[in-house]
Amino acid sequence: MPLRPADYALRHSAAMAAATDLPINATLVIPAAELGWRFSRASGPGGQGVNTTDSRVELVYDLAASQVLPEPLRQRALARLQGRLVAGVLVVVAAEHRSQWLNRQAALKRLADLLRQAIEPPPPLRRRTKPTRGSQERRLAAKNRRGVIKAKRRGKGSGVEE
Numbered sequence: 001m002p003l004r005p006a007d008y009a010l011r012h013s014a015a016m017a018a019a020t021d022l023p024i025n026a027t028l029v030i031p032a033a034e035l036g037w038r039f040s041r042a043s044g045p046g047g048q049g050v051n052t053t054d055s056r057v058e059l060v061y062d063l064a065a066s067q068v069l070p071e072p073l074r075q076r077a078l079a080r081l082q083g084r085l086v087a088g089v090l091v092v093v094a095a096e097h098r099s100q101w102l103n104r105q106a107a108l109k110r111l112a113d114l115l116r117q118a119i120e121p122p123p124p125l126r127r128r129t130k131p132t133r134g135s136q137e138r139r140l141a142a143k144n145r146r147g148v149i150k151a152k153r154r155g156k157g158s159g160v161e162e
Contacts, residue, residue, distance in 0.1 A: 022108055024115050030068050035111075036060035039100065056095040059107040061115075064088025069119070077118040090114070 022030040039054035063069075063077055063085065084090060092114065094107040131139075 020104075020108065022112055024112055024119070028068065028073075028119075030061070030066070030115075034061065034066055034068065036062075037104075043095070055098060055100045055103055056093070057100060057103040057107045059092045059094070059104075059111050061090045061092075061111060062088060063090050073119045077115060080118040081114065084114075 020032050020035070022032070022035065024030060036059070038058040038060065040056045040058070041054055063074065063081065065088065066074060069077065078085065078088070081090060090111070092107045092111045094103040094110065096106065097103050
């Protein structure tokens with residue numbers, strides 16, 4: 001049976017997956033077995049080889065089914081990336097380079113950056129404070145100056161009585 005392009009991509013992706021774990025931060029590494037690859041022809045520069053080379057790369061990561069992320073981090077990432085997810089799966093596309101290898105590296109870097117931002121803890125809540133007396137006085141003085149400027153514009157011919 002002849003090998004179809006889709007079969008080749010899957011077989012090729014398995015070989016690539018065995019080679020590349022994805023470090024997210026110092027304590028979190030996504031194993032290559034959880035990453036999927038798809039390849040297709042990219043548009044753009046490439047000369048004669050553009051119609052024969054599968055240089056466009058799609059990196060697929062099933063965030064909802066990931067065994068690596070602890071539950072609180074997974075829930076945080078799912079909430080923050082919900083606009084990019086399709087059924088819990090995150091797809092990162094890279095096609096800016098002519099080389100498939102460079103596109104793979106770009107996709108890995110992009111996925112790591114996305115996940116790093118998605119799992120970082122939320123910023124501390126802002127502590128509400130009252131405005132200082134000086135800031136209130138400066139605000140009121142500025143409003144007063146502005147009102148004086150506008151009052152001077154009205155003049156006698158405007159029909160507005162004071």
